Amino acid sequence: MNSLAELSQLLFPSRCFGCQKLGPSICSACRSSWHPHYYRTKFDNLTVHSSLLYTPTASKIILAAKEQGIKGADELIIDAIIHAIEKSKIDTTLARLVPVPSSTSSQRRRGRSFIVDLVTKISARTGIQMLDCLQLSRRVLDQSGLHRDERATNLAGAFRITSQARGELILIDDVVTTGATLREALRAVNSQGFHAAGSVSAVTACVAQPLR
Ligand SMILES: [Zn+2]
Known part of the structure; x- marks a missing residue:
């Protein structure tokens, strides 16, 4: 030093x-x-591939990245997501990485769209294209302060898809806790007949077990 x-x-x-x-x-x-393993969670018609359990330490690392913009924390999450993509055995040749957006107020507070920022780097490192096709169609509250039922209500119908989504889509988020956000993202992707062929899966750095 x-x-x-x-x-x-x-x-x-x-x-x-x-x-x-x-x-x-x-x-x-x-x-x-923070040692990536591999966890597979299934709900509705969605399989979620994750690298780590959402422990109190993992939650602090995610907050450090999201809320304080600490680069070292970003890197850990990026590595964990890439690890889960590799372990998932998804055929990524025609796949697109779809970042799951967070509320406009948190984007403003953080000065960046956290997940889009991460997925841009993941795309550059893996060569898998990003398709930033999910947008919030209305105001939502930050999910972190809400209970399970409130989270589902908060997000119901909140996402819309802004461009044609074809082939294999991989929804990317930092963590899955109740599954409400990924369920809504899946609904949006499957709506409007935009998603013509292929399947949808999800990859997160962390997973709360059991989903709560
Ligand atoms: Zn420590």
């Missing part, structure tokens, strides 16, 4: 974005708890 970096550490000590322990970045304990 050079003296400027040392001085900056002294004045603005950084903390592990998993557990808040003082340190230059993520601590080794949190880093080793």
Whole structure:
């Protein structure tokens, strides 16, 4: 570490974005708890492929990426999503990655569309094209403060599809908890007869088990 970096550490000590322990970045304990495996969840007609369980540490890492824009946290999520895509055995030659949008107010607060940003990088690394075809058609609340039933109501009919979606579609989100968001994304993709052929699956970095 050079003296400027040392001085900056002294004045603005950084903390592990998993557990808040003082340190230059993520601590080794949190880093080793973020170890991608492979989980497969099925609901309705959707199979969701994920890399990690949604533990309290995983949730803090996701928040650090989403709400604080910490690049190291972004990288962990990107790696986890790519890992799950590889493990899923989905034929990706004609597949498109479809980012699942978050509320307009959270996009404004974060200064970016978190998932679109991540999927852009995932697309560049994997060579799988992105199809940013899902949009919010009305105002929704941030899902995080809502209970299961409220989440479904909050999102019912909230997504619309903005361009033709053909072939294999892979919905991409950071985490699946109740499944409400992915259900709504699936409904939108399958509506309007836009999705002519192929199938829809989903990949997330984390999965809450059981879905709650
Ligand atoms: Zn830590």
